[in-house]
Amino acid sequence: MKSRAILAVSVCALALPAAAEETVSYASYGGAYQEGVRKAILDHLPADHGMTVVDYVLSGGIRDVRTKVKANANDLDVVELYGGYCDTAAKEGLLEPLDYSKIPNAAGIPENLRNEYWIGFTAYSTVLAYNTNVYGDNPPQNWADFFDVEKFPGTRAIGGGYPSTNMEIALMADGVAKDQVYPIDMDRAMKKWGDFKPNITVSWSSGAQATQLATAEEVDMLTIWAARIEAAIKEGAPYAYTLNDAVLDVECLVVPKGSPNPEGAMRLVNHLLDPAYQANLPDFIPYGPMNQDAFKLGLIPPEKAAKVVTSTDNIAKQLITDMGYWAENVTEAQTKWDAVMLHQ
Numbered sequence: 001m002k003s004r005a006i007l008a009v010s011v012c013a014l015a016l017p018a019a020a021e022e023t024v025s026y027a028s029y030g031g032a033y034q035e036g037v038r039k040a041i042l043d044h045l046p047a048d049h050g051m052t053v054v055d056y057v058l059s060g061g062i063r064d065v066r067t068k069v070k071a072n073a074n075d076l077d078v079v080e081l082y083g084g085y086c087d088t089a090a091k092e093g094l095l096e097p098l099d100y101s102k103i104p105n106a107a108g109i110p111e112n113l114r115n116e117y118w119i120g121f122t123a124y125s126t127v128l129a130y131n132t133n134v135y136g137d138n139p140p141q142n143w144a145d146f147f148d149v150e151k152f153p154g155t156r157a158i159g160g161g162y163p164s165t166n167m168e169i170a171l172m173a174d175g176v177a178k179d180q181v182y183p184i185d186m187d188r189a190m191k192k193w194g195d196f197k198p199n200i201t202v203s204w205s206s207g208a209q210a211t212q213l214a215t216a217e218e219v220d221m222l223t224i225w226a227a228r229i230e231a232a233i234k235e236g237a238p239y240a241y242t243l244n245d246a247v248l249d250v251e252c253l254v255v256p257k258g259s260p261n262p263e264g265a266m267r268l269v270n271h272l273l274d275p276a277y278q279a280n281l282p283d284f285i286p287y288g289p290m291n292q293d294a295f296k297l298g299l300i301p302p303e304k305a306a307k308v309v310t311s312t313d314n315i316a317k318q319l320i321t322d323m324g325y326w327a328e329n330v331t332e333a334q335t336k337w338d339a340v341m342l343h344q
Contacts, residue, residue: 021049022264023054024265025078027079037284040281040285041281049271062085065079066089069256069257078254078259082249087326098116098266102267104270107293109291110290115252121273123250123287125226125243125247125248125318126159126165126246126249127224130220133238142244147173154219155201156219157204157213158222159203159224160204164330167186167337169247178319214233244317245318273291275293278290288309288310
C-alpha cells in the first residue's frame with residue numbers, strides 16, 4: 001500500500017531541546033504514511049522524552065534490512081515492516097529480540113501480535129465494498145454474498161496478484177469460520193476462486209486503481225482496502241462497505257541486528273506504542289492504531305473509533321492475518337494461485 005522510494009534519510013526539522021539525550025533512527029516506507037507517523041508521534045518525542053528521531057525511507061523493505069545486517073553495516077535502530085515480512089525477518093536471523101521489560105506499552109497490543117522479535121504497530125483492512133445504487137436496501141453482508149452472483153448479480157473486482165488475503169476470503173465465503181481459516185486449505189480456496197473466476201471483471205494491481213474503480217463506478221462489488229474505499233466515498237462515489245470478515249493486515253516494528261542504539265531502539269518502540277500517541281494516528285493516516293488502550297481509555301472518541309478498523313469493536317469482526325503462516329507458505333500458495341488465476 002505504500003510507495004517504495006530509494007533509500008533516503010532526513011533529520012526531522014525540529015527545534016530540539018538543548019538537553020536532548022539520544023538519537024534514534026526509524027525506518028519506514030516514506031510518503032504521506034511516514035509523514036503521518038511523524039506528526040502523530042515522532043514530533044512529540046524531543047520535548048516529551050529528549051529523543052531525536054532520524055527518518056530513513058526504505059527502498060525495499062526487508063531487502064534493506066537483509067543487506068545491511070548481512071554486511072555487518074546496519075545503521076537502523078527501529079524498522080517498520082509489512083506484517084508478512086516480520087516472521088520472515090525473524091526466521092532469517094535478521095532481528096534482535098525485543099526486550100519487553102522496556103516496552104510496557106506493549107501490554108495494550110493484542111497478544112497474538114506480540115512476538116519475541118516483532119510487535120504490531122498499525123493495520124489496514126481488506127473489505128467488501130459495494131455500489132449502493134445497485135444493491136440498495138439489500139446489500140451484501142459477507143464474502144459468501146460476494147461470491148453469490150445469483151442473489152447479488154453484478155460485476156466484481158478483486159486485488160488479483162497474490163494469494164494472501166484472497167485465500168482467506170475464499171475460505172470464509174465457503175463457510176469456514178474465522179478461527180478455522182488457518183492452516184489454509186489451499187486446494188479448497190483455489191477451487192472456490194477457480195469456479196468464480198469467470199465472474200471477475202477486473203483484477204486490480206494497486207490501491208489507486210481500486211479507488212478509481214469505485215469513483216468511476218466501473219464495478220458493482222469489489223475487494224478493496226478500507227482506506228481506499230473511504231477515499232472514494234469522500235469523492236462522492238455511491239459505495240458502502242462492511243467490516244464483517246474483513247482481513248486485517250498488520251504493520252510491525254522490529255529492531256535489526258546490530259542496531260547502533262539498541263537501548264534507545266527499545267525506548268522508541270515503547271513510544272511508538274504509547275496509546276496517547278497512537279490515538280493521534282487516525283488524524284493523519286488511514287491506518288488504525290494497534291494499541292487497544294487508545295480506545296479503551298477513551299483517547300479516541302467513540303464516533304471516530306467507529307470508523308477506525310482497529311477499534312476494539314471492529315477488530316472483533318475481522319480476521320487477523322497469520323503472519324507466521326504466510327512466512328512459511330507464501331511460495332507454495334503463490335504457485336497454486338498463479339496456476340488457477342493466470343491461466344485462461
